[in-house]
Amino acid sequence: MNASSIAFVGGGNMAGSLVGGLLARGWGAANIRVSDPLEASLARLAHLGVATFSDNAAAVRGADIVVLAVKPQMMRNACLDIRETVGVDRPLVISIAAGTAIASIATWLGEDTAVVRCMPNTPAMLQCGATVLFANTHVRPEQRRIAHEVLESVGYAAWVDREELLHAVTALSGSGPAYVFLLIEAMQRAGEMLGLDPELAARLAGQTALGAARMALEGDVDVIELRRRVTSPGGTTERAIRAFEQAGFRGIVETAMTAACDRSRELADEGASG
Ligand SMILES: NC(=O)c1ccc[n+]([C@@H]2O[C@H](COP(=O)([O-])OP(=O)(O)OC[C@H]3O[C@@H](n4cnc5c(N)ncnc54)[C@H](OP(=O)(O)O)[C@@H]3O)[C@@H](O)[C@H]2O)c1
Known part of the structure; x- marks a missing residue:
């Protein structure tokens, strides 16, 4: 104590x-x-x-x-x-x-x-x-x-x-829970579109995010290797990941986090001058 x-x-x-x-x-x-x-x-x-x-x-x-x-x-x-x-x-x-x-x-x-x-x-x-x-x-x-x-x-x-790095932290972990909620929501909606009951789709999307996050944090391999292990050549995951990449998923995340970081700096400037 x-x-x-x-x-x-x-x-x-x-x-x-x-x-x-x-x-x-x-x-x-x-x-x-x-x-x-x-x-x-x-x-x-x-x-x-x-x-x-x-x-x-x-x-x-x-x-x-x-x-x-x-x-x-x-x-x-x-x-x-x-x-x-x-x-x-x-x-x-x-x-x-x-x-x-x-x-x-x-x-x-x-x-x-x-x-x-x-x-x-x-x-x-x-x-x-x-x-x-x-x-x-x-x-x-x-x-x-x-x-x-x-x-x-x-x-x-x-x-x-460096205090300046707190803007990047805000863009990653500060605002980050909302990005994960968005991904869960999108997975849930797509599951429903594919015929699943809404409650089941919601549970599966949330539980999958929880399980994947725990594997990323608790295991001894990095997320690239974890993804490789669930992506069999010619399989379903490979097809989905290719669709994500072709739609510019990584670029979208970079743009979104840069926008959050810029907004964090703007808010700090407004606060300092207010
Ligand atoms: N929630 C988050 O996820 C999160 C994440 C990172 C950082 N933060 C930061 O954490 C801080 C608190 O956030 P929060 O979500 O806990 O906000 P909150 O629930 O609104 O809590 C702030 C509390 O402070 C009281 N208060 C207002 N003026 C005061 C004063 N002059 N003296 C003493 N108490 C006063 C408020 O009372 P009234 O309701 O009567 O105004 C309210 O109960 C914020 O600065 C936020 O930026 C929050």
Whole structure:
């Protein structure tokens, strides 16, 4: 069990997932606090045994770690609420807000604040997320280890050494669950078109995505070899893969992810100038 105290500013979906993950990892509920203006969000979290606050500064006072879990457009106000307390207690600040640069957070909280910015994704709700983290130069190795532990409580966690790379991460794992949902939906629809019952088609498409993802992650061979192994010469899979390739599947994925990456940069620029 970790004895660090952690305060969440914003008690929405992501904060709820992280609190659930930390409790499952053995963090004591007594060491977890959450603040949120919404009574219903606090009630849901209080149910888990953590301390809840409607005042951000009160929640953050004395905490070793502060997780900023509000929407990007609320970030400035939330930071200004806790600026004084953070200046005195000097906790590690972890931001999960998409597109809010560390430079902005440092402007609001103080230039020498230790900040880790990270990009989680929605499967964190099932403790099956993928998060990439970036630390500024004020973060000590021990704080880096704790930030990793916090995000690893909801899935896989890895680091990048340039903040700029978080745009590519947003395009891959941040928005990625929606691409997989789209593929599942398309497979389901095509299955129905070929005569399958809708419920069966939906189940088969989802279960196939789950099984394939587990094979890709848990086996000792890469996805190219896995695909080769299910693609017998002259068989059904080979015919389907050829149709995908001829229709430009890889190019479509590249174009889509480049568009997401560009949009992530635009949103960051809008946030910085707003
Ligand atoms: N969900 C994802 O998949 C995902 C993935 C990557 C990153 N993120 C990031 O995670 C952050 C949280 O996302 P979420 O999905 O958890 O959003 P959410 O469910 O809307 O949670 C945000 C919570 O913060 C509260 N809040 C608003 N202003 C506040 C303030 N000034 N002080 C304290 N709390 C305040 C909101 O209350 P009200 O409802 O009353 O406004 C809401 O309960 C966002 O910045 C998002 O970019 C989310």
